[in-house]
Amino acid sequence: MNKSTCIHYNPRYGWDLNSDANLEMRLFAKAQRRQVTILSYGCDLDHHTIKKIARHYLTRKKFSEADTTIEIRYDIYDANSSKHEESQYYWKTYFISERTLAAFLQALRRLSGTHIHCEFNVRGHFEVKINGVEFSTRVLKPLDYPSMYKEDLIGRYLLFIDTESPDNEMIRHKIHLLPKELQSLSLPLDSSQLQWQLLVKDWITAILRYDV
Incomplete structure (x- = not known):
């Protein structure tokens, strides 16, 4: 935003947004709320039923009234690599109403697993090296409170062992045999790069050492 047109100085409390800028910010925030990734x-997981639910509720056709439409992506991570289908839905964008989204989540939450909202455009990878071997993790940013964690995951990242690095094969195949607390990792948003390195290395080292 342009400083001269979007902010002004108020002698009582300092710099403030102009009314037009306030409207612009509200519209921007509203647009952000209308984009979300759903993660299962x-x-x-019951992939057969998930496919039925996805076919029933998800459509790629835009609604005529933008105000009623939410743009979503759907992502799935199964700890059991033999059942996991990589990015089956994620690279497609779907357009549904708020009511349909609520029904979609309600149907998913009748199944096993955790089904949460995540930030729309946050899905990346974080790599670490342990004894010369490179391991990669998938990173998402939850907007919900999964019951398996004691703390709220708002303001945290959620990490999974993915297949981005070929070296991950030595651990990816046994993730489903691990205790739940080792199947994923959550990290605070304000963690430093060094903290990420240490915590992710500790997590992967624990996975490597776990006998199954």
Whole structure:
């Protein structure tokens, strides 16, 4: 935003947004709320039923009234690599109403696993090296409170072991045999790069050492 047209100085409390800028910010925030990624994760998910639910509720056709439309992506992570289908839905964008989104989530939450909202455009990778071996993790930013965690995951990242690095094969195949607390990792948003390195290395080292 342009400083001269979007902010002004108020002698009582300092710099403030102009009314037009306030409107612009509200519209921007509203647009952000209308984009969301839904993530289903767990072990041995019911993929057959998930496919039926996705076919029933998800459409790629835009509504004529933008105000009623939410742009969503759907992502799935199964700790059991033999059942996991990589990015089956994620690279497609769907357009549904708020009511349909609520029904979609309600249907998913009748199944096993955890089904949460995540930030729309946050899905990346974080790599670490342990004894010369490179491991990669998938990173998402939850907007919900999964019951498996004691703390609220708002303001945290959620990490999974993915297949981005070929070296991950030595651990990816056994993730479903691990305790739940080792199947994923959550990290605070304000963690430093060094903290990420240390915590992710500790997590992967624990996975490597776990006998199954």
